[in-house]
Amino acid sequence: MDRRKFLRGVLGGALFLAVTTPLGLWAFKHRRGAPLPRDLKVFSDPEAATLAAVADRMVAPLNARELQVVTKIDSLLAAADDLTQQDLKRLLWVLGSAFGSLFFEGRLTSFTAMGPEEQEKVLTSWRDSRLDFRRSGFQSLQRLCLAVAYATPSLYPAIGYPGPPFLVRPDGATVGGLPPL
Amino acid sequence: MSELASIDGSTLTADVQRDCDVAVIGSGAGGAMVARGLALAGAKVVLLEEGGHQSSRDFDMLEGHAYPLLYQEQGNRATTDLAITVLQGRTVGGGTTVNWTTSFRTPARTLDHWRKTYGLDEPSEVTLTPHWEAAERYLGIQPALPGDVNANNRKLWDGLGALGWQRDLVRRNTRGCANSGYCGLGCPIDAKQSMLVTAIPDALAHGAELYSHVRAWTVEAQGTDERIASVRGQALDSKTWRPTGRDVTIHPKVCVLAGGAINSPALLLRSRLGNQSDQVGKRTFLHPVVAMIAEHDEPIEGYYGAPQTVASHQFIDRGDRMGYFFETAPMQPMLAALAMNSFGARHRAAMLNLRHASVVIGLCADGFDPGEPCGTVSLKSNGLPRLDYPFSDRFIEAARQAQVDAARILLASGAKLVRSLHSQPVELRSEADLPRLEGAPVEANRLPVFTAHQMGGCAMGSDSTRSVVRSDLRHHQISNLFVVDGSVFPTSLGVNPQLSIYGLAGYAVPHILKALGGEARAPARGEGS
Numbered sequence: 001m002d003r004r005k006f007l008r009g010v011l012g013g014a015l016f017l018a019v020t021t022p023l024g025l026w027a028f029k030h031r032r033g034a035p036l037p038r039d040l041k042v043f044s045d046p047e048a049a050t051l052a053a054v055a056d057r058m059v060a061p062l063n064a065r066e067l068q069v070v071t072k073i074d075s076l077l078a079a080a081d082d083l084t085q086q087d088l089k090r091l092l093w094v095l096g097s098a099f100g101s102l103f104f105e106g107r108l109t110s111f112t113a114m115g116p117e118e119q120e121k122v123l124t125s126w127r128d129s130r131l132d133f134r135r136s137g138f139q140s141l142q143r144l145c146l147a148v149a150y151a152t153p154s155l156y157p158a159i160g161y162p163g164p165p166f167l168v169r170p171d172g173a174t175v176g177g178l179p180p181l
Numbered sequence: 182m183s184e185l186a187s188i189d190g191s192t193l194t195a196d197v198q199r200d201c202d203v204a205v206i207g208s209g210a211g212g213a214m215v216a217r218g219l220a221l222a223g224a225k226v227v228l229l230e231e232g233g234h235q236s237s238r239d240f241d242m243l244e245g246h247a248y249p250l251l252y253q254e255q256g257n258r259a260t261t262d263l264a265i266t267v268l269q270g271r272t273v274g275g276g277t278t279v280n281w282t283t284s285f286r287t288p289a290r291t292l293d294h295w296r297k298t299y300g301l302d303e304p305s306e307v308t309l310t311p312h313w314e315a316a317e318r319y320l321g322i323q324p325a326l327p328g329d330v331n332a333n334n335r336k337l338w339d340g341l342g343a344l345g346w347q348r349d350l351v352r353r354n355t356r357g358c359a360n361s362g363y364c365g366l367g368c369p370i371d372a373k374q375s376m377l378v379t380a381i382p383d384a385l386a387h388g389a390e391l392y393s394h395v396r397a398w399t400v401e402a403q404g405t406d407e408r409i410a411s412v413r414g415q416a417l418d419s420k421t422w423r424p425t426g427r428d429v430t431i432h433p434k435v436c437v438l439a440g441g442a443i444n445s446p447a448l449l450l451r452s453r454l455g456n457q458s459d460q461v462g463k464r465t466f467l468h469p470v471v472a473m474i475a476e477h478d479e480p481i482e483g484y485y486g487a488p489q490t491v492a493s494h495q496f497i498d499r500g501d502r503m504g505y506f507f508e509t510a511p512m513q514p515m516l517a518a519l520a521m522n523s524f525g526a527r528h529r530a531a532m533l534n535l536r537h538a539s540v541v542i543g544l545c546a547d548g549f550d551p552g553e554p555c556g557t558v559s560l561k562s563n564g565l566p567r568l569d570y571p572f573s574d575r576f577i578e579a580a581r582q583a584q585v586d587a588a589r590i591l592l593a594s595g596a597k598l599v600r601s602l603h604s605q606p607v608e609l610r611s612e613a614d615l616p617r618l619e620g621a622p623v624e625a626n627r628l629p630v631f632t633a634h635q636m637g638g639c640a641m642g643s644d645s646t647r648s649v650v651r652s653d654l655r656h657h658q659i660s661n662l663f664v665v666d667g668s669v670f671p672t673s674l675g676v677n678p679q680l681s682i683y684g685l686a687g688y689a690v691p692h693i694l695k696a697l698g699g700e701a702r703a704p705a706r707g708e709g710s
Contacts, residue, residue: 057524057525058524058525058528059524059525059528059529060524060525060526060529061525061526061529062529072245076249076255076257078421079249079255079420079421079422080254080255080257080422081561081563081565082563083561083562083563083565084254084257120525123524127524127604128604128605132262132625132626135625135626135627136262136263136264136625136626138626139263139264139626139629140263142522142524143257143266143519144257145524146515146518146519146524146528147248147256147515147518147519148245149518150244150514150515150517150518150532151243151244151245151248151514151515152245153243153245155514156514159514159532159533159535159536160533160535160536161484161513161514161535161536164241164242164243164361164363165242165359165361165485167242167359167361167369167370168370169237169238169369169370169371170237170370170371171238173238175240175241175242175369176241176242176361176369
């Protein structure tokens with residue numbers, strides 16, 4: 001089934017639950033205390049909280065928050081078309097809200113309310129799922145998190161990558177050399 | 182002159198209307214070479230490019246800058262199901278600004294297949310050879326020297342040699358290359374002879390106008406004529422890539438579509454023009470890539486050195502089965518992080534070994550079975566292109582075997598461990614472990630697949646019910662529309678496509694001039710290249 005149609009179907013049912021049951025109070029519940037990036041262009045606070053929790057697991061043991069993974073993905077997504085933005089926001093809703101978790105996963109706990117080990121199990125189950133949608137959802141989150149993390153020059157020394165070499169441009173200017181620590 | 186003729190559409194404060202001889206949509210291998218050939222012949226050319234007009238001063242070899250700046254969808258283009266990552270340029274110079282310089286002529290076996298299967302007596306090897314030769318001279322295409330081979334490519338070379346398999350040093354379009362290894366992020370020293378530093382400035386110096394940050398949205402016919410009357414482009418904001426509200430409208434005598442195998446079909450579909458055959462966007466080929474990564478005792482540093490200097494076509498002809506060929510890929514951290522398909526601690530461990538990693542990629546030559554399910558380009562509800570590519574049985578078999586053979590190459594090169602890219606990687610330490618790969622899934626989003634070569638979707642052919650353009654690259658029904666990019670290939674090529682497209686561009690120029698009515702000077706043979 002088409003990923004977008006599938007999501008729309010799932011969300012239609014979940015939204016129905018949201019307005020008809022007290023479980024609505026649990027929607028978008030996220031762990032309090034972890035500071036969220038400010039001035040995001042695309043993500044709401046609940047979406048950013050879910051993405052931050054996903055990023056923590058994806059790039060662990062690196063620190064996703066120090067690497068500003070959520071802010072960088074938000075920046076990338078701000079220049080994506082509306083449909084691409086909607087896809088990722090829906091995915092985070094399914095993963096991060098109590099409704100999405102109940103409707104889609106059959107559990108009452110949202111991703112952000114779980115501990116690290118449980119989060120890793122959920123991500124692994126999405127990665128290995130028989131459902132195309134879950135696997136593609138996992139891949140989209142994995143690729144975004146890892147791409148922006150490992151494109152961060154401050155990370156280079158830790159993986160033994162010296163960074164771009166020193167070169168002299170045709171106009172005599174220089175480029176490359178060791179990146180700032 | 183060239184700076185005056187290059188207009189950044191993102192800065193336009195009013196709509197633009199232009200009359201010209203030829204509107205060229207897209208500034209990559211096809212569009213830039215055609216624009217140059219036509220401008221040299223005296224035609225008034227206006228070139229539209231969705232991406233920005235960068236220079237080497239903008240290229241700093243940092244992946245976090247380069248992919249958003251230079252690639253379609255900021256490096257995030259993919260098939261609808263996200264199973265195949267699509268690396269495709271979006272910048273002046275198109276894919277040539279970000280490719281890895283590998284230059285092959287169209288193989289004789291591919292041209293022979295087109296002749297037998299699609300009635301394409303032309304373009305033939307004889308016809309294309311002068312255009313290839315002209316492009317090779319113009320772009321400094323020369324075989325890599327042994328000293329250009331980095332350790333990553335050397336592992337491929339050694340593994341192939343140990344197995345007794347065909348191997349070659351590839352030819353590259355460079356002059357004064359420092360072998361830094363960052364071709365994919367834009368050449369910082371103008372050594373790569375991309376369109377950005379060759380055909381584009383040449384075309385501008387001969388009177389062509391270039392509008393960057395302008396996305397050609399539709400082509401429009403006037404009345405009931407089967408002729409393009411106008412090209413309507415949207416100026417784009419350079420940061421958000423959204424339309425600024427300014428339009429660039431070109432009224433050409435002839436239109437050349439050269440947006441590549443995804444954007445060219447999408448433009449025709451959006452325009453609701455030229456799809457009488459129902460073949461626009463059908464039979465899209467990707468040379469889908471699978472890979473194996475190896476760990477070595479010694480440092481490889483695959484992020485440095487010319488990215489591709491060695492190739493093998495040992496298995497390009499597998500009879501009725503899909504063929505494949507082998508090359509390597511650069512190992513800068515972000516690209517490597519995406520290839521090492523895991524997360525958390527396991528991913529981190531793999532990345533910590535990056536310095537000792539080498540990679541072999543297997544590129545599958547899709548489309549040689551006329552009945553093979555290939556890719557399809559259609560439109561999303563917002564009019565932007567959508568790409569679907571099912572994993573056919575032929576591809577699955579080829580991908581599986583290509584992984585096995587890539588693993589054999591790496592093991593023969595002395596690797597201590599070879600790993601597949603599966604979500605749950607298959608690890609091999611000797612040939613005795615190879616059967617493990619045979620049971621591993623080749624399935625969407627279980628095994629990462631990449632493409633850097635997009636082809637097909639506006640196929641050329643003699644039968645107007647089965648193809649979109651004629652053998653002279655003119656549209657079957659629209660007499661002043663030519664398509665000159667990888668979309669016209671009726672199959673994939675079995676080699677990296679840039680030189681094939683340069684050859685086609687040179688071949689197309691006299692045909693386009695003829696369609697212009699002989700108003701401009703006819704170029705000498707091969708001059709268009």
